[in-house]
Amino acid sequence: MASSADLDADTLPVWFESHSMKYANFHSRRDRARSIPNQHAFLSLLLTMVLLTPSLGIAQATTEAVLDESTTEAGDGTNAASAAGTRRIERSLASFTDAFKDARLLGSRAQINFDIPLPARWEPRELRLDLVYRNSVNLLQAHSQLRVELNGLIIAQLRLDPERPEGRAQIRLPLDLLRVGYNQLVFAVAQHTLVEDCEDPGAPELWTQIDTQGSRLHLDYEPRSLNTSLSALEELFDARLWNKEPWRILMPPSQNAALDDAQLTWGALVAQAIAIHLGFVPPTVESAPLTLGTAQDGSQRRFAALNASDLLDRDAILIGTRDQLRPILGAEWASSVTDGYLALFAQPNDDTRALLIVSGRDAQEVERAATTLAFMETPFPDRAQVLVSDLIPPDIPANSGPGLLPGGVKARFMDLGASTTTLVSPLAPASWFTDPGFSGSGTQVSAVQRHLRLDFWIQPDFHIMGSEDAILSLNFSYGAAFRGDSVLNLLVNGVFVRGIPLDDPVGASLYDYRLRIPSSLLRAGPNRLELVPMLVPLKTDRCQLRQGENLLMTVYGDSALQLPFMTQFSRLPDLALLVQSGFPWIRDLQGRDLAVQVVSGSREAAGAAWTLLARLAQINGVPLHRARLGTAPDTEGRESIVVGVLNDLDPVLRDAAPLYLGEKTSRIDYTTLRVLTEPETALAWWESPLAILQGWFTARPAEPREFESHVTYAGHPLGRLGLLMAFESPTQTGRSVLLLSATEPQRLLERATQIVQPEYWFNVRGSLVLWNDKPDELRWQPARQTFIIGEGPTEARLSYLFGHYPQALQALLLGLAALLALLLLILMRRFRRRHHPLIHHEDN
Incomplete structure (x- = not known):
């Protein structure tokens, strides 16, 4: 000092x-x-x-x-x-x-x-x-x-x-x-x-x-001393912690250094459980072997054989079957494991640190207990140990999400979580209109009273037929003596759409006030609609009293939002869809159509895969408990996620990836010049002629184009960078592969931990992403080769084509009609000459 x-x-x-x-x-x-x-x-x-x-x-x-x-x-x-x-x-x-x-x-x-x-x-x-x-x-x-x-x-x-x-x-x-x-x-x-x-x-x-x-x-x-009740999981997995220490997932070593498929599945489920309980905070997990320690006091303490060096002064999770954990946790503990088993204890040498145990008599029971951990939402059971005898997960439809709003359905605000709300002016908030408990004094009106937010979810692979818009039907009323420039602003996903004038000097109540929202503002996954009032006092001259007691308006909960009819149709790859909704890898929220390959099964690769899966499960708040995990899982009929060190990757995948990674060489494209030109994205064989024909009638919208230098290097000079790529599976048409890789095992874990952080995650897009220790140096490239997927009716594809190539299809239909008329005329002439040769006709 x-x-x-x-x-x-x-x-x-x-x-x-x-x-x-x-x-x-x-x-x-x-x-x-x-x-x-x-x-x-x-x-x-x-x-x-x-x-x-x-x-x-x-x-x-x-x-x-x-x-x-x-x-x-x-x-x-x-x-x-x-x-x-x-x-x-x-x-x-x-x-x-x-x-x-x-x-x-x-x-x-x-x-x-x-x-x-x-x-x-x-x-x-x-x-x-x-x-x-x-x-x-x-x-x-x-x-x-x-x-x-x-x-x-x-x-x-x-x-x-x-x-x-x-x-x-x-x-x-x-x-x-x-x-x-x-x-x-x-x-x-x-x-x-x-x-x-x-x-x-x-x-x-x-x-x-x-x-x-x-x-x-x-x-x-x-x-504080740990609360060892399973009802206190929200205190255990607490998003309010200032320091984000990684959770250590400890498992007994298998016959070799790699984790087996069952252990990979258990760790992934527990990591997802942590992420779901944390809510919005990105999870951090790491895998470590569980070793047998030496009891120094005659095993008088609980779990005295637990090796303190495995814990590293952190909260830890022990996962394994009863027989695998018996040598460490003791015979007395093992006698209590008669089914799927969950328990929360304080660590032997530190009663402020947690020791969460996930076990069972066999692999199926361990998996059941780990899955249950992710579904435990309410403070029940209020015990330190519990047996899980059965688990029946919900049957969630594909392409769902929190607050899903289907196309063509009219949903009231109150059904979407926004009840009748009175709003105040940010310029002169009404001092008497307060709600004790969240607003404070009249000069500290909370954000809840300054605007109304409506959150809803749109299916990730949505396609709107035609040029239909969403319809907003508002029921609202506002007070008297507003200045004429008072408005209610409408924003969708942070973009201003329209302002509603509130210019009646005696106030008004309006019902079924309709506004059209351009469908281009809607996006896959989470969406937000905001109503933000700007209520101006009538008297605002200098030296005049400015009071806001009359500056109030109410938006009623029976207001409604209706989205246009939608079908399932999208162009891939697009990593922005992964960030927003996990699509297409978690099209099914429980992972029915997902296979995750942890190449070599190393603990570092396992930690990287668990971290990525935990972030994906966090999007919807549902564990991917039906996904297949392993070192070589069956990918037939499923989307694939591959996590591993670069040299361990399958050559077939490396050859198909946007960043070519051959056995002896690698090739990358460096951007040399950016211009605006007609889009040259590779199209399907049946779409390319339509694009050419459409160009004869109308100018196609300009899109940024990058002229690139193609450079081939010897070896794989990825260095310290992390690599994330999305592309079509080389073995399954219409299926996607997500590849996460780095040059070394520890670096793979570090880069996976980084990419799920908000400063990295929300900048991921395109089909190729490279990053290092600085978030502002993350780089991405758009997809050069794309493909279309869709499970909607045939009219969905026709709607897509008519929406993108209207004049081309009209010309094509007119040409086909003319060709059909000409063919019909030729056939009629042949018929007449063959069957009525003596009849004279003017055209002969």
Whole structure:
């Protein structure tokens, strides 16, 4: 910590502004409990410091006492042990949100919210915010402030000083305000540039910026003893954990170093169970062998023969049959395994770490227990051990998804999860219209009240016949005395579609107000429809009262959305479909038509395959328990996923891949020039003539085209890159292959762990993806060779052709009609000459 002797006159004000907060909060509950003499001592100290620096213009702050400056320097999500049993972890504010990295607070009044997670397994000891911010140099210091709130209570106030626009503050967050789950941390400003004259609340010089990358949260915590009930799986697989440690899946070694097909299946099911319980957080798993340790205390402790070096101070999952685990877990434990078996224990040497056991008497029972783990959604059973005697999974139709909305069906908002909702204006929210429990005070209206979101799912391989649009039928009402430019904006998947004017001065109630949504805005998998009101007060002149108590509108739950009729028809490969919905590899949500090959069965390849499958299962929240896994699974009639080191791949697959990987050479295409031209995507033999004919009548829409240099290398210079490719199976027409590879086993696992992270995953597209340690260096290439699949009726293919080549098909039909008429005329003449030769005709 710097001392006053080390600071000159220029740096002392900045130092004192941040450190004076340590002694400023005399109104906290903790300080009120202290004795009066202690309060006088603090007041005397503060008064002395102020008198010693009369000319420094010290900024005032109200905050709890902060932690000492000596902190563990660690990156996001890292932790370190400090005092006995206490650990420290830190993360930047930016890591808690993807919505914004540079949070700007604009206007005379604004706020930004962060949801700070606190897992149930941690007991917080100290939580400190190191805040970095910047403000406009045109603000009035006496009338501008930044306040910090935690779960609705103001914990700090910082004066915004235009003379020192770069500010820092260390704020201790009160532990008694924290709760398990998500804690709302709010930064709100009141900013002014004028006092006596009227002020424009939207003036561009009214701004403050929170440096979300430089601002950091430091948490000191103690791990709690593990809740060993299976009803607490959500605490075990907790998305709120700040550090994302990989789960260790431990299995007894097989006869050779590779995992057998049963073990590959068990590990995949457990990894998917972890992913489904985590929800939106990408899973991280690794495979390790389970070895026999030596009991040091006469086996008095439970599982004393478990080797501590296998656990590596992490939560662990043990998987195996009863006989495989008996030497490690003991005969007493084995006697309790009489069926499929699930159990949750604390580790022998650390009661804060989990030991989850998945077992059974044979392979089928182990598989049943592992599958059950993924389906356990409610807090039941409330026991540490349970036997699974039977499992009947649901029969889910293919091409389903969460919130599936079929084509041609009219669905009400309430059936899609959006009940009748009253919305307020973001400009002047109605202060009296609050809902205790989620909205807070009237000046802190939640996002739920500012817009209405409707989430629905569209089958991945959808094709809309003709040029039909989706129809939105709205039932809504709005208040009186709105300004004429008030509107209700409609957005679909983040794209503005249309605004509805709300310009009746006495308000209105409208029913069956219909809007057409272009079908081109719909996408495979998850879709989002948003209704965002912009309600403007009638009186907005300078120096006039701006009130928003009348700025309300209600959207009723019986409003409806109807999609056009759809058929199943799509062009592949397209890795964007994989990201959005898992199509076509999880066309069936339970994996009936999926085969996964883990080449060589190594533990690194197994971990990579499990990580990828876990991410795919996370899309729909359903385990792929009917998929075939193995080192050489039967792929007949199934889509394929192949995971393995480059040199171990089947030469047939390498020859068919977009990136040619022969035995001695490899070939890649480097983009040399990008232009706009007619599309030259390779088409089927029956489609190419139509494309040529269509070009005679209309100009085809221009598409980006890349001119490439084709380079052949000796060997396989993939180096440190990860490789993901999609292409048509060389052995099964119409079936797809997804290939994940790298040059070394450990690198394969690392790259698989990276590609499922959001910064990588949502940039995957085309048919070829290459990436390394930097997400912004991920590169992809579009498909050069495509194929069409579809299981819809014959009219689906005709609709596809008429939609893409209308004039060509019309010309073709007219030509066929003319040819048929000519043929009919020739036949009629022959018939007349043969049967009526004496009859005279004018055309003879």
